[in-house]
Amino acid sequence: GDSVTQMEGPVTLSEEAFLTINCTYTATGYPSLFWYVQYPGEGLQLLLKATKADDKGSNKGFEATYRKETTSFHLEKGSVQVSDSAVYFCALSERGQGAQKLVFGQGTRLTINP
């Protein structure tokens, strides 16, 4: 079945550091790819998404590019802030009919120190 693998956390960085959180996927079809973020005490919210190969999703300074050849969707940000501290989830959703459930990675906890 479909699966998503994220780099293990926790990840601790200093403010203004460069961030990469790796995400790779296995899917039978041609999925859409997502990054969701869960800030402390809050619910899951969409950070960015990409629906076809070579698409780049971006939001709040974060970017991720859908790489079909490497089945990857790595999350990057050039200069992190303390407010970026959260748990980040990579996810996929298959196209087609029926339930388009999200399949999530295990999550990566990110802590940014001032």
Added chain:
Amino acid sequence: GAGVSQSPSNKVTEKGKDVELRCDPISGHTALYWYRQSLGQGLEFLIYFQGNSAPDKSGLPSDRFSAERTGGSVSTLTIQRTQQEDSAVYLCASSPLAGGANTQYFGPGTRLTVL
């Protein structure tokens, strides 16, 4: 506009009791999903409703779990004879349309603790 709401926000129950968890999706959203977030299993899909179609129950972990969606809007997830391993945060999400490219909007969750 209003987002997805869930109630209660916290529920503590004794092993063997039944519980009901409620989800109010975003108005006009036709697709509704339930997920479970637990320490050991991460985020898992439970069940999906889309319009008047039969729900996809493929993620329900046992026959103690059931869900319904009344009038294409509010949904209730019921867990009968709760067990300690049912302790988790239960998340509801809705989406304006079916289809894998559509964003799912999540509620704040119900934290269930089974003693």
